[in-house]
Amino acid sequence: MADSRQEALEYCLKRTPQRIAQVKAAVQLIQERTQRENHDVLVVLGSGLHDTVCNLGKNPVELPLKELLGAKIPSAQGHGTQIVSVQIETEAKTVNILVCTGRIHLYEGHTPADLCFVPQVAAMTGIQAAFLTNAGGCLQPWELGDVMAIRDHINFSGASPFTGPVFVDISQVWDSDLTAAIKKHASRSGVYAISRGPEYQTLAESIMMRNNGIDMVGMSTVLEAIALYQLGVRVCGVSVTSDLTFSSTPTTHSEVLHAVKSAIPCVQNCLYEVINTLY
Template sequence: MSAESREVKLAEALPHAPGVREEIVAGAQLVQERTGLAGHDLLITLGSGLRDALEGEVRARIPLADLPGVPAPAAEGHGGELLSLDIPVADSGGTVHCLVATGRNHLYEGFSPTTVVQLSRVAAMCGVRAALLTNAGGCLREWELGDIMLIDNHVNLSGESPFEGAVFVDIWKIWDEELSSVLAPHTSRRGVYAIMRGPEFQTEAESILLRAGGVDMVGMSTVMEAIALHQLGVRVCGLSVTSDLSFSSQPTAHEDVLAAARGSYPAVREAIDDLCAALAAQV
């Protein structure tokens, strides 16, 4: 989708908020100025405990709070920077320019859906063709801590939408099948992710209902961003790292959550390398 088409789509998404649209465009201009790049190829959003999962040449570090309308993330395990990262592609000898968000904002922090997806929209206006959204989630199946689930689909139980007005977007195939197939060899599971607003976790009855309805992992992020990016023509794929076992008789300690996230680093890095290679091949 061209930059002009994305501007039109952005106006459709925020028909009553011209000030927010101006912030998003200004944010994209700021990224371009600080990175020296006219555009980026891939957005990577790192979830709880995953902020140190990537390696590569950092072109620029931008505090997220420097972007208009983007608050500094305050949730534990989240970073506060947007990195411009150059990831080399060995086979082609080229480079994929990535925007890496080391943290995100959440509905449970009291932010509106518009604020939660502000960073994603800035990235879209920076020209990204694809986005990899990651999170740490609660598992409703008999899996293991650290299992990585490829997000095949989602259920929005937050009661929220990133749109203001009648924006009828087809999200039947929101999770890109081609990009997901690139990630699949690096995951041990695949399934459905559900968002709940939080910050409280779900009850036992809610967990039983979710599992019976086909949900595999549950969390408090990712879905608002995926919908907003899809509407702007960005291809979306996602990974959810099992950080909590909802039906376990023992509560999961925070140290176990962080350890599970750290254990996923090698697979996440390899998945990103293959994703970058796939994008480079499509140029």
């Protein structure tokens, strides 16, 4: 798998060979700092979900993103600026988890390639699967704090992780078996759409999205998922309902924070179920 993944990385970055060298250097730094040759699962935490990493596993090792040459630093509120390596014991093995405590976004002025750098680094550490999380606006009559298993996505960002003739079949990005595991705990499942942001969608756009089968909308996750899938990583994830688009009263900031915080135990259970499915 290592050889095929390396070939896939070289294929998607063939126009930016310097990026390949940066990925390799970042992988080496993670291995040296954590003293873990490989990692098994990547977890990316969305807005307000930083506390998910608390008590997630044992033997945590933190590494500031600023030490990874090529990595950009999140500036959005509610996003951490480090990666954390932790270990979780299963009956089969000790599972090494690489946790990104925050992420960057297109609306911060970053390129699609920037967004996908850390996920690509994680892929080259040997991960089998990625568990992606976000907080999004809900287009359905659900409740704040509901957790939705992402079964598919629609890309309204106008962006791709790739530059040039990098042709990838993305009809099945979201792993059905891992999504089924998440659905044992998540109260909802559905389709997530990404917009570039930073502005939110208009009422007409929201109605159009809902009428076309979209359940949640946000400004992240999709490009990461595509980049990881291209490298042979099994992708799954959840979206936490942090805003009700069609509510008669606007959602306050305190309600958003409370909704995301209330969802953390469910998000953790979804992750544990994914790990138990893998190992």
